Amino acid sequence: MIPTILFYAFAAVLLVAAIGVITSRNPVYSALYLVFAFVQSAVLWLLIEAEFLAITLVLVYVGAVMVLFLFVVMMLDINVEQLRQGFTKYLPLGVVVALVVVIEIANVVWFRSEGRAFVTPDPYPAGYSNTKELGSVLYTDHVYAFEIAAVLLLLAIVAAITLTMRRRPGLKQQDIAKQVAVSAKDRVRIVKVESAKE
Amino acid sequence: MIDMLTQLEPLWLMVPELIRDVLVIVLKIVVVMVPLILGVAYFTYAERRIIGFIQNRLGPNRVGFHGLLQPFADLFKMLFKEVVVPSSSNRFLFVIAPLISLIPALAVWAVVPLNDEFVIADIDAGLLYVLALTSLGVYGVILAGWASNSKYAFLGAMRSAAQIVAYEIAMGFALVGVLMASGSLNLGQIVLAQSGTGIFSWFWLPLFPLMIVYFIAGVAETNRAPFDVAEGESEIVAGFHVEYSGIGFGLFFLAEYANMILITALTSVFFFGGWLSPFAGVPGLADTWIAAPSVGWLGLKMAFFSFCFLWFRATFPRYRYDQIMRLGWKVFIPVTIVWIAVEGVMAALGIGPWSAAA
Numbered sequence: 001m002i003p004t005i006l007f008y009a010f011a012a013v014l015l016v017a018a019i020g021v022i023t024s025r026n027p028v029y030s031a032l033y034l035v036f037a038f039v040q041s042a043v044l045w046l047l048i049e050a051e052f053l054a055i056t057l058v059l060v061y062v063g064a065v066m067v068l069f070l071f072v073v074m075m076l077d078i079n080v081e082q083l084r085q086g087f088t089k090y091l092p093l094g095v096v097v098a099l100v101v102v103i104e105i106a107n108v109v110w111f112r113s114e115g116r117a118f119v120t121p122d123p124y125p126a127g128y129s130n131t132k133e134l135g136s137v138l139y140t141d142h143v144y145a146f147e148i149a150a151v152l153l154l155l156a157i158v159a160a161i162t163l164t165m166r167r168r169p170g171l172k173q174q175d176i177a178k179q180v181a182v183s184a185k186d187r188v189r190i191v192k193v194e195s196a197k198e
Numbered sequence: 199m200i201d202m203l204t205q206l207e208p209l210w211l212m213v214p215e216l217i218r219d220v221l222v223i224v225l226k227i228v229v230v231m232v233p234l235i236l237g238v239a240y241f242t243y244a245e246r247r248i249i250g251f252i253q254n255r256l257g258p259n260r261v262g263f264h265g266l267l268q269p270f271a272d273l274f275k276m277l278f279k280e281v282v283v284p285s286s287s288n289r290f291l292f293v294i295a296p297l298i299s300l301i302p303a304l305a306v307w308a309v310v311p312l313n314d315e316f317v318i319a320d321i322d323a324g325l326l327y328v329l330a331l332t333s334l335g336v337y338g339v340i341l342a343g344w345a346s347n348s349k350y351a352f353l354g355a356m357r358s359a360a361q362i363v364a365y366e367i368a369m370g371f372a373l374v375g376v377l378m379a380s381g382s383l384n385l386g387q388i389v390l391a392q393s394g395t396g397i398f399s400w401f402w403l404p405l406f407p408l409m410i411v412y413f414i415a416g417v418a419e420t421n422r423a424p425f426d427v428a429e430g431e432s433e434i435v436a437g438f439h440v441e442y443s444g445i446g447f448g449l450f451f452l453a454e455y456a457n458m459i460l461i462t463a464l465t466s467v468f469f470f471g472g473w474l475s476p477f478a479g480v481p482g483l484a485d486t487w488i489a490a491p492s493v494g495w496l497g498l499k500m501a502f503f504s505f506c507f508l509w510f511r512a513t514f515p516r517y518r519y520d521q522i523m524r525l526g527w528k529v530f531i532p533v534t535i536v537w538i539a540v541e542g543v544m545a546a547l548g549i550g551p552w553s554a555a556a
Contacts, residue, residue: 028344032291035337055326063333064363067340071359074344074352129322131383176524196254 007047014040027073035066049124052131226318230307238455239269245508252512279444284347287441291345296442296449299338302331303456310463311386313473313493324385325373328464329366332419335457336362339421339428339438342450346441354437357519358421358428364526365415371534372412375405376468378541389472393491395479400471404544407537409469411530413503416461418526420454422507424514425522462503463496470499 017040020033038061045054124130138146210218243258243265250257259265283289309324311317321327336359343355377383379401380391392400402409418425429437439450466472473496477489517525 032341051321051323052326055323055330059326059330059333063330063336064366067333067336067359067363070340070344071356074340075356131323131326174520176521180521193254196251196256 003047007044010040010043010047014044027076028070031066031070031073034069035062038062038066049128050130052134223318226316229316230312230318231304234304234307234456234459235452237459238452239273241455241459241504242272242451243269244504245511248505248508249512252509273448276445276448281444281446282441284441287347288345291341292441293446295338295342295345296446296453297338298341299335300449300453300456302334303453303460306331306460307463309385310460310467311389311472312496313491314386316493317386320384320386323383325377325383325388328385329370329373332369332457332460333362333366335453338450338453342442343438346438348441350434350436350440351438353434354428354440358438361421361425361427361522361526362419364523365418365530368411368526368530368534369415369419371531371538372405372408372415373468375408375534375538375541376401378538378545379405385467385472389467389474392471393474393478396474396489397471397476399479400469400474402469405469405537405541407533409465411534412468413461413465413506415526415530416465417507417510418522420457420461422454422458423511424517426516427519427522458507459500459504462500462507465503466496466499472496472499 014037017033017037021030021037024030024033038057042054042057042062045051045057213221246268247257247259247265257265258268261267261271283292306328308318309321309327311320339358339362340355343351343353343358346352376388380388382388382391421428427433427437429439431437434440439447442450473493474491475489475495478491480489
């Protein structure tokens, strides 16, 4: 009973937050609504006892990705008028994309699940650890796919860094290793001072 | 007294079970929170006194005996000051930002075990929960900086965001080492995995580089000196909280100190055996209270690391921003990755304290 109420409450807030993402005028608000939506969906995952996924969602998306997102969005100077200019021109394309997404969702929700009732899964026995189960599946059955995904991510990191590495000639840079290696006796003079008394 | 309690038992059983559970949880939270808030209050006093002595002055010693009432005097002063909301700032975010930085710092205590039995929520993914919540605290700083509509505050927020993202990775990697050594994500299990022959069975010894990285990253994560560029009073006035007055500033202050106490508690739990006694394996002390695990040992360890925080602040000059980034990305992350590999090899060869558990 209580989990059901919680599910509908959090799902409702999630929908409101998701609508907020696309309707707010201020991009910072959109990003914050997205953060809110992530947290709500993490709670939904918690309700089906997938605590590893839920916490990882908060850790990775809310704690790292969205911080960088906000970082960028706050510094952008977005001209809303300029963005709106193409709105009517791209409207038909947007409508088509939206329709395709709606059909896909309908396909999953109505047609593929036809005849099957949506039931709450049975709660797992005490001592069941979602984290452990996920780990043992990832590192045994799906170990190659997992490793390939890891290498792809590494590749993306290297590519992103390469794109931003520009070596301009004649640039004056600090040699930080040299600065760090400076010895204390060149800079610091120890002076003995009598201590304070109350 | 005992008679009275046994008479009360039927009354207690009359209460519906749901309400009983809630009452017990609330009581547990109070038991953790009251000492924590008091600890924060006296941490501020200790900071001013200790740094005073380090810098050859006395610190506050006028309010109460040796200045012991100073934290309360400060609190009342902040409570009675006007909260000024800057014009054309974002009012809602401006008000909520201090709360966002305070709440995660307190919520993490739900999974921190104080001894063998006492922990508010004994969850399986405790370590992940700690990481997730500590990463939320940065939103308070960023939102405060943005909502203040001030260039100084904004610069502070930007610095803080970049710094926290950089050090969180090193922190996470250091904790990967801990969970490899203990074989569990549950904080209580992590402490129990360190039990044995006292101080030498704790993880600080086999995971020494990770311990150093974790603690320094913790100092950076809490925006404390020498990593306090988010405040940087000589460059950007007071950074992200420059526009906050009265209790808004007080909440940021509270959050900073609560975060510091949290880092000391987590360092004790992950690397220094939590509530375990350092004299557990010493012959001759085996059955005395000195060798018995207790919450007092956790308190002592936390007190020591708290002192380290103040010691660092009084001793080191502030890092330059590019040096902070270099330390985080180019020194700490490689160190942790190398040590995780070393640990893997040691575990595979059966060397080290964790081989018995596996």
